[in-house]
Amino acid sequence: MKDGRAVSSPANGKLGGRPKESLDWIIMHQEGYRFECLRCGWSYSPKLPIGVNMMIACMESFKKDHKHCKEQKEKQDGLSN
Numbered sequence: 494m495k496d497g498r499a500v501s502s503p504a505n506g507k508l509g510g511r512p513k514e515s516l517d518w519i520i521m522h523q524e525g526y527r528f529e530c531l532r533c534g535w536s537y538s539p540k541l542p543i544g545v546n547m548m549i550a551c552m553e554s555f556k557k558d559h560k561h562c563k564e565q566k567e568k569q570d571g572l573s574n
């Protein structure tokens with residue numbers, strides 16, 4: 494399928510002048526190429542081998558699903574470093 498439009502420039506949010514979201518709670522593990530959301534605890538590992546386009550699609554989809562996850566605020570007292 495050709496749509497003639499290369500998606501080369503991502504739409505940067507130019508609303509509040511906020512830099513790129515870090516989304517550092519959405520991570521990927523080396524073993525099993527498992528994605529994990531540290532906020533809700535959901536994880537997903539695509540079946541390998543997988544095409545890179547599919548892999549990227551999986552990542553994007555996982556990212557989209559979890560970018561609005563709220564940080565779980567559990568009271569954990571007594572843990573000090």
Ligand SMILES: [Zn+2]
Binds near residue numbers: 559562
């Ligand atoms: Zn999540």
